[in-house]
Amino acid sequence: MADYHAPVRDILFTLDTISDVSSITELPAFADVDAEMIEPLVTEAARFYEEVIAPTNVIGDLEGAKFEDGTVTMPKAFEGAWAKLRDAGWSSVAGSAAFGGGGFPKVVGQAMSEMMASSNMAFSLCNMLTDSAIALLERHGTDELRDIYLENLITGEWTGTMVLTEPEAGSDVGALKTKAEPVGDGTYLLSGSKIFITWGDHDLADNVIHLVLARAPGGPPGTRGISLFLVPKFLVDDDGKPAERNGVETVSIEHKLGIHASPTCVLSFNEATGYLIGEEHRGMNYMFTMMNHSRLGVGLEGLGIAERAYQGAAAYAKERIQGRTPDAAESDTIIGHADVRRMLLTMKAYTEAMRGLLYDATAAEDRMHAETDEAKRAAAEARLALLTPIAKAWATDRGVDVASLGVQVHGGMGFIEETGAAQHYRDIRITPIYEGTNGIQAIDLVMRKLPLDNGAVIEGYLDEIDATAKELSGKSTELDDISVALSRATASARQATAILLMAEDPQLRLAGATSYLDGLGTVAGGYYLARQAAAAHDASPADEWLQAKITTARFYAANLLPDARGKFEAAVAGPDLLYAVADEYIG
Amino acid sequence: MNIAVCVKQIPDPATPYKLDPETHLVVRPDDQVLDDTDRYGIEIGLQLAEATDGSVTVVSMSPSGTLQGIRQALAMGADAAVLIDDPTLKGSDALVTARVLSAAISRGDYDLVVAGTESTDGYSGVMPQMMSELLALPCLSFATHVETTDAGLRIKRQTPSGYDEVEAALPALLTVTAGVVEPRYPTFKGIMQAKSKPIETLTAADLGVDTAVTQCVQSVEPIAARAAGEIVEDDGEGYRRIIELLETVKVI
Ligand SMILES: Cc1cc2nc3c(=O)[nH]c(=O)nc-3n(C[C@H](O)[C@H](O)[C@H](O)COP(=O)(O)OP(=O)(O)OC[C@H]3O[C@@H](n4cnc5c(N)ncnc54)[C@H](O)[C@@H]3O)c2cc1C
Numbered sequence: 001m002a003d004y005h006a007p008v009r010d011i012l013f014t015l016d017t018i019s020d021v022s023s024i025t026e027l028p029a030f031a032d033v034d035a036e037m038i039e040p041l042v043t044e045a046a047r048f049y050e051e052v053i054a055p056t057n058v059i060g061d062l063e064g065a066k067f068e069d070g071t072v073t074m075p076k077a078f079e080g081a082w083a084k085l086r087d088a089g090w091s092s093v094a095g096s097a098a099f100g101g102g103g104f105p106k107v108v109g110q111a112m113s114e115m116m117a118s119s120n121m122a123f124s125l126c127n128m129l130t131d132s133a134i135a136l137l138e139r140h141g142t143d144e145l146r147d148i149y150l151e152n153l154i155t156g157e158w159t160g161t162m163v164l165t166e167p168e169a170g171s172d173v174g175a176l177k178t179k180a181e182p183v184g185d186g187t188y189l190l191s192g193s194k195i196f197i198t199w200g201d202h203d204l205a206d207n208v209i210h211l212v213l214a215r216a217p218g219g220p221p222g223t224r225g226i227s228l229f230l231v232p233k234f235l236v237d238d239d240g241k242p243a244e245r246n247g248v249e250t251v252s253i254e255h256k257l258g259i260h261a262s263p264t265c266v267l268s269f270n271e272a273t274g275y276l277i278g279e280e281h282r283g284m285n286y287m288f289t290m291m292n293h294s295r296l297g298v299g300l301e302g303l304g305i306a307e308r309a310y311q312g313a314a315a316y317a318k319e320r321i322q323g324r325t326p327d328a329a330e331s332d333t334i335i336g337h338a339d340v341r342r343m344l345l346t347m348k349a350y351t352e353a354m355r356g357l358l359y360d361a362t363a364a365e366d367r368m369h370a371e372t373d374e375a376k377r378a379a380a381e382a383r384l385a386l387l388t389p390i391a392k393a394w395a396t397d398r399g400v401d402v403a404s405l406g407v408q409v410h411g412g413m414g415f416i417e418e419t420g421a422a423q424h425y426r427d428i429r430i431t432p433i434y435e436g437t438n439g440i441q442a443i444d445l446v447m448r449k450l451p452l453d454n455g456a457v458i459e460g461y462l463d464e465i466d467a468t469a470k471e472l473s474g475k476s477t478e479l480d481d482i483s484v485a486l487s488r489a490t491a492s493a494r495q496a497t498a499i500l501l502m503a504e505d506p507q508l509r510l511a512g513a514t515s516y517l518d519g520l521g522t523v524a525g526g527y528y529l530a531r532q533a534a535a536a537h538d539a540s541p542a543d544e545w546l547q548a549k550i551t552t553a554r555f556y557a558a559n560l561l562p563d564a565r566g567k568f569e570a571a572v573a574g575p576d577l578l579y580a581v582a583d584e585y586i587g
Numbered sequence: 588m589n590i591a592v593c594v595k596q597i598p599d600p601a602t603p604y605k606l607d608p609e610t611h612l613v614v615r616p617d618d619q620v621l622d623d624t625d626r627y628g629i630e631i632g633l634q635l636a637e638a639t640d641g642s643v644t645v646v647s648m649s650p651s652g653t654l655q656g657i658r659q660a661l662a663m664g665a666d667a668a669v670l671i672d673d674p675t676l677k678g679s680d681a682l683v684t685a686r687v688l689s690a691a692i693s694r695g696d697y698d699l700v701v702a703g704t705e706s707t708d709g710y711s712g713v714m715p716q717m718m719s720e721l722l723a724l725p726c727l728s729f730a731t732h733v734e735t736t737d738a739g740l741r742i743k744r745q746t747p748s749g750y751d752e753v754e755a756a757l758p759a760l761l762t763v764t765a766g767v768v769e770p771r772y773p774t775f776k777g778i779m780q781a782k783s784k785p786i787e788t789l790t791a792a793d794l795g796v797d798t799a800v801t802q803c804v805q806s807v808e809p810i811a812a813r814a815a816g817e818i819v820e821d822d823g824e825g826y827r828r829i830i831e832l833l834e835t836v837k838v839i
Contacts, residue, residue: 034779034782037778037779037782040655040658040778041775041778044659044662044772044773044778045775047772048772051772052772084772087774088772088773088774088775089774089775089776090775092775093775102775102776102779
């Protein structure tokens with residue numbers, strides 16, 4: 001099985017060419033940040049993730065999280081790794097400096113999260129959710145809640161969860177029933193049943209901080225009557241230490257297709273003490289901070305596993321001897337075969353494209369808070385809103401494709417567990433489902449994000465892509481090819497966008513949502529690779545690594561970008577045929 | 588306990604070394620890294636210093652370059668660095684290196700000098716012993732285990748068949764093998780703090796040492812390519828041929 005080698009150079013290159021991280025660190029909000037430290041930090045963290053976390057991936061899968069007598073036990077190897085991770089502080093790089101974090105931009109923290117997800121996705125979920133809990137508390141918590149909880153979450157002493165789902169409330173969060181009764185002293189007692197709660201219980205940290213959606217009395221039905229509560233596993237005493245056990249009980253954990261080392265818990269709340277976040281009945285608004293953050297986090301899992309699956313497949317293709325290429329006298333390694341190269345380059349190109357998309361979205365998250373100019377903050381917020389469903393859904397769908405190709409490159413050995421390719425495929429399969437299914441992401445994109453600012457946000461983004469296509473044109477014949485392919489794809493994106501925006505029947509948008517998202521993600525991927533190709537072209541023609549960036553962008557433009565047009569055609573095909581088949585003929 | 592740990596910046600072993608065809612010297616890029624085997628010496632130094640409220644200074648002779656390797660040592664937790672960077676030292680042999688490092692170390696007040704057993708790029712394996720002679724310190728070498736005693740240190744010295752127990756009073760010089768302790772990973776905070784830790788840079792002239800090199804590399808030959816192996820087809824009697832082969836190489 002191949003080791004994980006963190007793609008440090010591509011991460012740094014993406015931070016530079018796509019996130020333009022130096023323009024973020026120059027903002028006054030990051031006055032204390034030394035931008036020169038980004039490279040040594042990413043480099044040193046890479047060594048840590050490769051050597052300490054990555055080796056726990058297979059062990060975690062084999063041993064899995066265990067449930068006995070009401071408690072969850074994690075694989076043995078996790079305890080030491082968790083302690084080392086906490087001491088090393090890699091999860092706190094982007095935490096707020098006032099609460100023990102490093103104060104770096106989120107996009108720098110994202111580099112650490114990517115490496116964590118590649119190293120061990122099941123394990124990384126604990127950090128990902130804790131990170132999202134931090135984002136929520138930073139933005140919406142009262143000073144008191146922040147003082148008690150934030151530092152311990154940032155330093156990894158405690159971990160966070162996100163508690164929405166109930167048996168009758170999955171995609172439709174508004175159907176949830178968990179109740180919150182005010183006690184009169186400002187606290188509430190929560191009762192109800194929650195399912196599928198990731199890292200809802202475990203034995204690595206001293207406390208687990210649940211962020212729970214529930215109904216306080218007097219609210220309207222649906223999502224408008226939902227409030228958000230902080231419910232600790234152990235109530236915290238006056239010294240800030242975990243003390244008495246709160247009324248949250250772990251009923252069981254699930255047996256799953258993948259991420260065996262991530263405990264997926266059924267939690268029962270029995271008059272558990274909860275602290276209200278913000279105002280009553282406005283919980284969904286706050287939860288969206290956490291959800292949007294997690295959506296990028298899940299997109300990053302798509303990227304993280306794709307990267308590792310790609311590395312494993314490439315290593316295998318260089319070793320496995322089978323078959324002859326047309327001109328060869330003897331059989332050679334399979335990397336020589338055109339079809340295997342097609343798979344490997346597809347994996348590479350998608351992976352690097354996803355990295356561009358995610359590092360752009362998170363840079364927008366930084367700018368949305370840190371830009372000094374009101375209009376720039378608003379623009380960044382709109383950009384993040386547009387990119388979030390694409391980053392979540394496109395990166396996870398392509399991540400599944402890449403992991404599947406990873407199995408395919410291995411041939412029969414891909415189906416056998418010992419190569420690790422199978423585990424990547426099993427692990428990544430959850431990512432298009434949780435954190436809002438990709439179907440729900442597509443609906444969010446066409447129903448809520450396209451109409452933003454009367455379509456000006458999506459128009460602006462497509463203008464930007466066209467501008468890049470123009471910029472590439474005439475620089476070299478290689479870049480010309482990319483430019484032409486990108487302009488064509490953008491033109492079909494514009495057509496489909498206009499039709500969906502004008503559609504009066506919501507069913508037209510809903511029927512085309514996923515195809516539209518797929519198409520737009522594919523164009524976005526081509527756009528980020530094109531920008532990197534332009535930067536590589538301008539930098540140094542002698543550098544082979546940079547030349548490979550240009551070739552990757554060309555491969556994408558020639559082989560993958562054309563898919564976008566088909567997707568956009570499907571996106572406007574309308575709902576009629578979907579409903580022309582009666583239910584009784586389905587199944 | 589105040590401790591000096593000798594460390595080396597070397598070209599990243601992940602990228603193939605280049606030798607200068609004229610001088611036969613390793614071509615040293617700007618961004619050299621900390622020799623991995625030095626992490627053990629730093630770790631033992633840090634553990635001893637932490638237990639006794641002491642300090643760790645890393646001492647290194649190399650072109651400064653980007654200082655990456657030195658910063659890596661400081662990021663692990665060392666308090667300060669002394670770097671001897673002098674173009675006249677290019678091509679130094681083990682003895683000159685030992686003289687330079689010893690001279691730099693005798694300027695400070697150290698209870699213990701720690702080194703690895705040999706560097707990953709040079710492999711001479713004699714430099715620490717030369718230093719112990721020059722500094723007139725007892726040499727506790729090839730330690731696989733280290734503990735403190737009332738007067739100094741007791742170590743397990745690795746031998747071909749097991750280990751010797753060796754003790755010495757301080758001050759002393761200690762060389763540690765890989766595996767003596769598990770080196771800590773630099774932490775995020777450690778890396779940030781390393782930036783502001785003092786690095787003193789000296790030249791050979793500052794130290795007044797004799798830099799005359801007495802050893803020279805005459806020529807460098809690439810390792811002979813491995814010859815094809817012999818495939819023994821097993822017709823049931825293959826073991827005989829294998830025994831014969833093992834006997835000719837005197838393994839049995
Ligand atoms: C391993 C794992 C971990 C999880 N972790 C957490 C967690 O930490 N916290 C938490 O709160 N939840 C968690 N979940 C729950 C997860 O977010 C939900 O499973 C997910 O949102 C889908 O809900 P559902 O399972 O009820 O599916 P359903 O909502 O029943 O969906 C079934 C199918 O119908 C589609 N669908 C549903 N509604 C619509 C619609 N309106 N329009 C079009 N299509 C629709 C969906 O896209 C899907 O394809 C986790 C789930 C799993 C499996």
